[in-house]
Every structure is written in C-alpha cells, then in structure tokens.
Amino acid sequence: MTQHIELIQMNSELLEGKGSYCLRSKKKTEGYQNKNKWLNQQFEKGLHYIQVLENQKQVGFIEYTDAEYSSRVVHADGYVVIHCLWVSAVGKGYGTQLLKRCLKDAKERGKKGVMVITNDQTSWTPSKDLFLQHQFQHMATALDDFELWVFPFHESVERPYFPDNxxxxxxxxxxxxxxxxxxxxxxxxxxxxxxxxxxxxxxxxxxxxxxxxxxxxxxxxxxxxxxxxxxxxxxxxxxxxxxxxxxxxxxxxxxxx
The missing domain is CATH 3.40.30.10 (Glutaredoxin)
Structure with a gap:
C-alpha cells in the first residue's frame, strides 16, 4: 500500500476539524479544550503547529514559536523555541522532516537560530537524541537535568542562556x-x-x-x-x-x- 505523507501547518480552521495531537482520544476533556483554546490564541502571535499525516492519520507534530512568546524560561531573543516534537510512527524520518521544516522556516525569517529544552527524566520534553543527530550544541544545564540545546545560524550570534537564580x-x-x-x-x-x-x-x-x-x-x-x-x-x-x-x-x- 502506497503511503501518503503530508506535513500540515495547522490554523484555527484546521484545528476545528482535525484537532490537536496530544490527548486527541479524549477531545471532550478540559485539558484538550484548554489546549485548543491556547493554540488559537498563540496562532495570532505566530506559533507554528505542524502535524504529520500518514494516510490522513495523525502520527506526529512539532510546535514552535519565537522566543518572545514561548513557554520556556530562557533568555533567547531572536531565536525560535521548539516546545514539542513528537512522533508515534518511529523509524520513518518524520522527526527529521519536522525539525528541518522548523530550521528552514527560522532561517528564512532571519532568526538567530533554533533552541530546545530537554530533560531525560520525562517524555514531556522532546528527546535530545534527534537534536544531537542534527548538530545542536549543548549550552547549559539547570536543576541537574534540564538541558539547553541550540542550533545557531551564525557563530557570531549571542547564545541563549538560562536564568541563574x-x-x-x-x-x-x-x-x-x-x-x-x-x-x-x-x-x-x-x-x-x-x-x-x-x-x-x-x-x-x-x-x-x-x-x-x-x-x-x-x-x-x-x-x-x-x-x-x-x-x-x-x-x-x-x-x-x-x-x-x-x-x-x-x-x-x-x-x-
């Protein structure tokens, strides 16, 4: 069977139909409803929410936004921050496709680079393995396990950094x-x-x-x-x-x- 793969950038209209990725089996829960409400608010601030569809089935997504609007506690003006990157159909290169889409978009918009925060203790943050494979640089560690990974587009640009308190x-x-x-x-x-x-x-x-x-x-x-x-x-x-x-x-x- 030929697989039809699409990367779809979600907007309010598509969100109403297809819905967000996480907790999609429980669309009537308060958490799911709050997420969709939050996404609609953040779309107005330039947030990107891109899903991978395999034969119309949701199999992964990436969520990223400019640091000035992000939900991560890091000083990173001029960077794009990846909030989430998750795929359920592993081994097919979907994570790489999503990451490359983010890097391409950030570079075309003249950003300093792309960053992400990982933590090996939980699946609530993206796995650092994919970012290591794509030459992200480890910048800092906070509270023992939170790691800051950065892909700068130029060596001369200022790097993101954590608060120190x-x-x-x-x-x-x-x-x-x-x-x-x-x-x-x-x-x-x-x-x-x-x-x-x-x-x-x-x-x-x-x-x-x-x-x-x-x-x-x-x-x-x-x-x-x-x-x-x-x-x-x-x-x-x-x-x-x-x-x-x-x-x-x-x-x-x-x-x-």
Whole structure:
C-alpha cells in the first residue's frame, strides 16, 4: 500500500476539524479544550503547529514559536523555541522532516537560530537524541537535568542562556504551590493528582496560573515553565505524577520537617 505523507501547518480552521495531537482520544476533556483554546490564541502571535499525516492519520507534530512568546524560561531573543516534537510512527524520518521544516522556516525569517529544552527524566520534553543527530550544541544545564540545546545560524550570534537564580525561586514557595500554564493538555490531570494527594495529607495547594511571558520569566521555578510543584522550597514535580507518587513525596517532606 502506497503511503501518503503530508506535513500540515495547522490554523484555527484546521484545528476545528482535525484537532490537536496530544490527548486527541479524549477531545471532550478540559485539558484538550484548554489546549485548543491556547493554540488559537498563540496562532495570532505566530506559533507554528505542524502535524504529520500518514494516510490522513495523525502520527506526529512539532510546535514552535519565537522566543518572545514561548513557554520556556530562557533568555533567547531572536531565536525560535521548539516546545514539542513528537512522533508515534518511529523509524520513518518524520522527526527529521519536522525539525528541518522548523530550521528552514527560522532561517528564512532571519532568526538567530533554533533552541530546545530537554530533560531525560520525562517524555514531556522532546528527546535530545534527534537534536544531537542534527548538530545542536549543548549550552547549559539547570536543576541537574534540564538541558539547553541550540542550533545557531551564525557563530557570531549571542547564545541563549538560562536564568541563574533557580534555587532562589524555589525558596519563594514554602507552602505547597502549583505553578502552571496551559501549553500542555495534560496539565489539568497533573494538577488534579497533586490536589488529590494533598487532600489525603490535609494540605491545601496554592494554585498559580502563569498567564504571560513575563509571569513565566519571573516566577517559574524551572526552565520548563508549564507545570511545577514546589513544597518547602523543594521541587516536587515538573510533569504528571500518580497520586501515590505525589503522596509519598509530600509525606516524606512533612515527616522531615
């Protein structure tokens, strides 16, 4: 059977029909609806959301935007930031096609380069393997596991860099605090799991919705910027955990106080 492969740049009209990629099996959930609402808002700011269709089936996507509008906590003016790159049909070169599409677009628009943040602890960030294969440079590491990878178009351009006050940011939150934005559709269920675990321990989380780029740059305790849980000045989570895992982490900190 001949395969028909398309790379489709989504817009509000196509989003209404085809829908976004993540959580697409649960289109009625609040998380999925919030993601589509967020995408429509970000399209107006130049966000690119490109899906790979294999015989009309969604098999991957890339999401990227200019750093000035991104959900990653990094100083990178003039760069394009890749938020997400994911393919379910592996070994077919779709990830490379998506990445090359991003690099080509950024170069044609006169950007300084392209950057991405990875973390080997979770699949919530892109895998660094693809970027290593395409000569991205490792620029920095934050909080042990967040890595900044950059593809500069010219050697003379300034490189992106992380803020240098992560530990100070964490100390701002002695009480159980959830900081989140809505770039990821899994944030809602991740939040719910924290709240359920906290309730079992008699804790009431403080919920902080990061609404703007300025909020992210000032308040986020990790470079990821999408979801952070902090308790007693320590980072508990930056991606979805089970209720049981959250319970154990919180209980340990409570017992150590």
């Amino acid at each position: 992560w530990q100070e940011r964490l100390t701002r939150f002695p009480h159980l605090t959830i900081l989140r934005s809505f770039q990821c559709p899994y944030v809602d269920v991740a939040t719910e799991n924290i709240q359920l675990a906290a309730e079992k321990l008699g804790l009431q989380p403080v919920l902080v919705d990061l609404q703007t780029r300025e909020d992210l740059m000032e308040k986020s305790p990790t470079p990821y910027g999408i979801f952070s849980v902090v308790y007693k000045g320590q980072l508990i989570a930056f991606h979805r955990l089970t209720v049981h895992s959250v319970y154990k982490k919180l209980q340990k900190l409570m017992n150590n106080s």
